[in-house]
Amino acid sequence: MPRSILIVDDDPHIRQLLVFAFGKAGLNTREAGDGEDALASATRDPPDLIVLDINMPRMDGLEVCRRLRAAGDIPILFLSSRDDEIDRVLGIELGGDDYVVKPFSPREVVARSMAILRRTAAHPPRAETVAGFRYGGLSIDGEGWAAHWMGQEVALTVTEFTILRTLASMPSRIFSRDQIIDRLHGPGFAITDRTIDSHVRNLRRKFADAGCADLIETRAGVGYRLGNCKEPVATP
Structure with missing residues (x-):
């Protein structure tokens, strides 16, 4: 079954570019135009990965990540403006898996997303269980x-x-x-x-x-x- 990607950005042109790029890679996509819609969509039907813009209306990407991380571990790839280094670092600290800086190549976003999906599918060995x-x-x-x-x-x-x-x-x-x-x-x-x-x-x-x-x-x-x-x- 194809993996599902939730694309979250308030710019419909960016969403359209990414939907096309992920579609060519054989991945299913759905969209959200703001943070609140993204959180509702991810909670209702968790995707395999979220491509998440940081700066959005109603609820920014950092708050979406914070709330999702409190409930689970859906992989998150942040989209960030070039001058938002502090937000990028904070996004990683909140548990983001990677980020891509705007303006970006849609192929790069897909390539980084595929790397994250391969990692989550592989279930690599974790550190030895530390109990007690x-x-x-x-x-x-x-x-x-x-x-x-x-x-x-x-x-x-x-x-x-x-x-x-x-x-x-x-x-x-x-x-x-x-x-x-x-x-x-x-x-x-x-x-x-x-x-x-x-x-x-x-x-x-x-x-x-x-x-x-x-x-x-x-x-x-x-x-x-x-x-x-x-x-x-x-x-x-």
Whole structure:
């Protein structure tokens, strides 16, 4: 059965170009002209992938992504204006899989979308399941997809949790960015190093807000590994 793509953009010309390009690639498409319609369509009949513009009326693409990520893990490819770098980074931090900058080639959008679909169809090996893992003040429930700091749950996206679970699977090992990408998306998936850096930065911020200042250690030019996760020392 052909994969289904939800194309979300307030510009009907862009939607028409993408519908034609995806159709030539043998993929089914449907359209939404704003964020609210996109969210309703994706909730009613989840597509295999969403091509999602960031700047739209009624509800922007970042809010659509935020709400979808709270409920599931539909792959999302963002469309972004050239001057919206902050929004692109935020979109990745919210759990977007990739982005393409406007003006774009419809063939590039289709090629990147096909790469995401191949990854999701392949079901690549994930990090070893970490069940009942505890390290310093950090605890991870691999089966329940939950992470805690000192007993307090830290809300994470699926991507953030998978990165943390990957690092926790071998706490002393340094994982390169490419190795982390392989755990997330499968071998050969092309995303930039800064995408992983954004997810790691977001993980650090969330745990720092909860009181953990050393969740992830950076080894310059090599990659990341789990930090000491030291429990805070109680003052007398």
